[in-house]
Amino acid sequence: MNIDQLIEEAKIAREKAYVPYSKFGVGAAILTKDGKVYRGCNIENAAYSMCNCAERTAIFKAYSEGDRDFQLLAVVADTDRPCSPCGACRQVISELCPRDMKVVLTNLNGDIKEMTVEELLPGAFSSEDLHVK
Numbered sequence: 001m002n003i004d005q006l007i008e009e010a011k012i013a014r015e016k017a018y019v020p021y022s023k024f025g026v027g028a029a030i031l032t033k034d035g036k037v038y039r040g041c042n043i044e045n046a047a048y049s050m051c052n053c054a055e056r057t058a059i060f061k062a063y064s065e066g067d068r069d070f071q072l073l074a075v076v077a078d079t080d081r082p083c084s085p086c087g088a089c090r091q092v093i094s095e096l097c098p099r100d101m102k103v104v105l106t107n108l109n110g111d112i113k114e115m116t117v118e119e120l121l122p123g124a125f126s127s128e129d130l131h132v133k
Ligand SMILES: O=c1ccn([C@H]2C[C@H](O)[C@@H](CO)O2)c(=O)[nH]1
Pocket: 019, 022, 024, 025, 026, 041, 042, 043, 044, 051, 052, 053, 054, 055, 075, 083, 084, 085, 086, 089
């Protein structure tokens, strides 16, 4: 599974987005080290704060199946620039993915921005900051 293939998986995930309020579908796909792909879409709610982003859907799906070793995350939306994950997702990605893992942000025009987890959220708050680790 290469980067282009994982982007295609994210696009397939985006088709499943439940977005009656924003009409803004987002897709994500995360690749495990042993080659498994978990897709995620955003899922909205009439109580807006309950909306879940595509990135967290994909990561939580993998986690809940016991898969925790990731090598690549792709995100896609119909944006002018490559889709930029929100702050909440950056925090979750930074805790649950390796710091040096590549994150591929893209849009439907094929613009691609590659970043690392560390670059997505430099200096993230983490378990290292807690007294109880
Ligand atoms: O990277 C992003 C940015 C936004 N959204 C969702 C949240 C909400 O459902 C909609 C509009 O913010 O897009 C994602 O899923 N991922």
